[in-house]
Amino acid sequence: MLRKSYIFTFLKYTFKPKSQGEKMKKLIKFSLVAALVASFANAAVYEIDPAHSSVGFKIKHLSISKVSGNFGKFDAVIDYDKDAKELKALEATIETASVNTQNEKRDEHLRSADFFNAAKFDKITYKMVKFEKESDTEGKVVGTLTMHGVTKPVVLKFELGGFTADKNGKEKIGFSLEGETKRKLFEIGLDTPEITLSDKVELEIEVEAKEK
DSSP: OHHHHHHHHHHHHHOOOOSHHHHHHHHHHHHHHHHHHHHHHTEEEEEEOGGGOEEEEEEEETTTEEEEEEESOEEEEEEEETTTTEEEEEEEEEEGGGEEOSOHHHHHHHHSTTTTOTTTOOEEEEEEEEEEEOSSSEEEEEEEEEETTEEEEEEEEEEEEEEEEOTTSOEEEEEEEEEEEEGGGGTOSTTSOTTTEEEEEEEEEEEEEEEO
């Protein structure tokens, strides 16, 4: 509401045409601002519910099986337009040291300078650049992943789970994200051969978020 009231105040004191030429310019400006208001009106901002969300990954070990892991501490803000049925914004932050593969010795190694170097690079971030809608419930999130001091593009497949309300009447959204990247692009585990640990890493993310 704050954004809309600001825009309408701007309109009230700005659009006072003095000539026919100025009238046309003002009309064009008004149309652009009206479109901006409409885009804001139907979008809702959600904050992630960590207790009902997960940030997971899988990587092949010795070329014969996959090891699963996750990050236990993360936060994200999501902007979704229910009328347009598309994601407007997504920004996420993950605490690197929260990596967990159910093996403490291995997790300590992953936090070390051999891999994530969590002491130096304590955060992993993902920011959406654009959303490519494919249907009312599916699309592609095109964004940038920053990890280990390196930023690379990563595309995630989006699938909407749906909407509901919590016990306090707050709306909740649920969706899944899947994709893949390569650890060596981020200079992670460069001394570990691919026969031991694959370069490709599968990403599996489940999101449940509450309207702010």
